[in-house]
Amino acid sequence: MQILLITLFILPFFYKTFFWLYTIQLKDYRWDRFREYIFTPQGKRALFNFWFLIETPILLFTLLIYSNYNLEGVIFKMLFYLFILENIFVIGKIFRKKVFAPTFTTRTNLILITLLIIVGFIIYFSFFYPIFYFLILFTFVGTHFLILISNIILLPIVDYKKKKIINKAILKSKKYSKPIKIGITGSFGKSSVKEFLSFILSKEANTLKTPKNINSELGVSNFIINNLNNNFKYFVAELGAYKVGEIKLLGKIVNHKYGFLTGIGNQHLGLFGNIENTIKGKSEIIKKVIKNNGILYINYDNKNIQKIIFPKNLKYIKYGIEGKNLDAKSQIIKLKNGKTVFDFTYKNIKTKFKTYLLGKHNIVNLTGVIAFCIDLGIKIENLENYIKELEPIRNTLKIIEIDGNFIIDDSYNLSEDGLFAGIEVLSSFNGNKILVLDDIIELGKDSKKIHFEIGERIGNSGLVDKILYAGVNYEKDFLYGLSKSGFNFDNLITDLEDIKPGDVILLEGKGSKKFFN
Known part of the structure; x- marks a missing residue:
């Protein structure tokens, strides 16, 4: 029974592992940046998703095996069907090409190897004991936690190598x-x-x-x-x-x-x-x-x-x-x-x-x-x-003309100052002015307040005719600020299918490009 569960465990485990490795790599392997992400609505959704709501009660239920060993068959079936569903879900993601994967650098590979050693250790030493059911599911639910532990284990090695490289660079820069x-x-x-x-x-x-x-x-x-x-x-x-x-x-x-x-x-x-x-x-x-x-x-x-x-x-x-x-x-x-x-x-x-x-x-x-x-x-x-x-830096207020429309691509790096500079450029064009706006990230506890103020300021400016909000974290706060300015919500759009020749589109933030090919 255990071997069957381990077999079903492998694919969804690697799916989750690659996602969290991708995320921590995106945050430069830094706990402060990863923590900032976790506290965003997007991060909370990644952690406390639909599967988490199913997995957590089952995880707690597996502990009942200690009070009644006759429940082992029931617990096995629950885990069996759970992992079957997880496999179907992951296979669907693979076919739709919606799988996240990190760039496999030396550090990423070391974290992955350390993680696999930890998981292998957990499974090997619990294989013949009732705790196995709890631990295999705990390993699955807490994949992100185990990746962070693996990263921490490697920190002394990483810090040693980092200091060595930095000192070498300092000497070369002086030389x-x-x-x-x-x-x-x-x-x-x-x-x-x-x-x-x-x-x-x-x-x-x-x-x-x-x-x-x-x-x-x-x-x-x-x-x-x-x-x-x-x-x-x-x-x-x-x-x-x-x-x-x-x-x-x-x-x-x-x-x-x-x-x-x-x-x-x-x-x-x-x-x-x-x-x-x-x-x-x-x-x-x-x-x-x-x-x-x-x-x-x-x-x-x-x-x-x-x-x-x-x-x-x-x-x-x-x-x-x-x-x-x-x-x-x-x-x-x-x-x-x-x-x-x-x-x-x-x-x-x-x-x-x-x-x-x-x-x-x-x-x-x-x-x-x-x-x-x-x-x-x-x-x-x-x-x-x-x-x-001089030419504009790629994705930094770069003008592209396509089928009678001007696209102002400012998607490289989004800040409040850069956003309003982009809107000023947008206002210099003739035609219907459309803003596609992503979230501004890593603003900490002031994130909601700042997005509210941005919405209010954009609405009061009168420089934008239509808005498509592309962000996944602070749309409510932005729209609340926009409503305070008296902006007509009929001019909020959800896609760019109805753009007309002569319309001018400003793309602000990386997420804005998902609406535009």
Whole structure:
């Protein structure tokens, strides 16, 4: 009987294992990010789903075998039919190609091997005892828990290897001192600044940049070890963080002379804990800039950056469009159908730039980049040509024209500031304006409040004609805020089947793309 149950257990167990491995990998194997996910409505649904409601009573019932061994046959039948149903469910998922699976890296493989050892141990030592029925179902119900345990078991090995790699990267970064190193951090805008800056610098000299999505201590360290050398004149590194202390460590790794602080907002608020910690964490970029006698370029349009009291021995340049006492300032003259023209002022330089980049926040980012390039000695006429050649980053306010419709793809990375910059771009187009909006994640306890405020603000703006909410966590909160603004709910849509030629669609957040092929 036990062998039959184990056979039926295998397929649904691996289905659940792959899903939770995929999820924990998506959260960088970090407990803080995984915990944040679990407390979202989506995470709660993943844990406490239909199967959980069936499995839990059966799990408790299996304990009755200790009071009455005659129940063994009943318990076996319950588990047998449960696993049969689970197998049918999983096979259906496989045929519909709705199975989640992780990328099988060394760490994922080690977690999987550790998990299988734990499960094998549990089954082997309970095989001939009544507790077997309880433990095999407990193993199944608690797969996510056992994966977390496996991850914790491996932490000492992971930490040892991580420290070894980081120390090697620190030494290499110091050894190869010829490249001018630039560190870029912020709650939003850092990827854009990295791409714009590295594009321009690469036109002037050999330039190295961290690839897309590589901004963690381990990712940046591995990249430095494998790529940095004195053949490069510039090294542009994106520095990401989810808690205080991480930018400080990244500063040691990169050893940047120049820095960019692109903006501080509520993104990842649930991980930092509060906005004060976010400000403190992002401000850690300052230390290396001072130590290396460099300059920090700061987006002074950002209200949270304006709150920072910068050290007197820090050299910094304030850039933006709307901030007070700006050193480098831009003013948008024209924003229409895929083109932006803006005036730029810095020191004794006044000039005009044209670009295919859209959105006020992109022009703010460009303002800091241009100021930095001028300080490096790059000629204005060269900058004018380079900026004309700049293309939007993939899935970042990229304009696509299909069958008479403009699609504004801003699905790469969703933040509150980026959302409203996207809506501003949407409003510059003629035609019916449609917003497809995903959830903003990792906002912590303020998630519902922030989505309510976003809904109210969008409704009050009057810039959007129709809305399709693509998120799975905070739709009620968003719609409640929208209702407070007086938005006509007849203009809420559930798909894009009825779009007409001339309609303009803004995709905000990764989940927005599931409605659009």
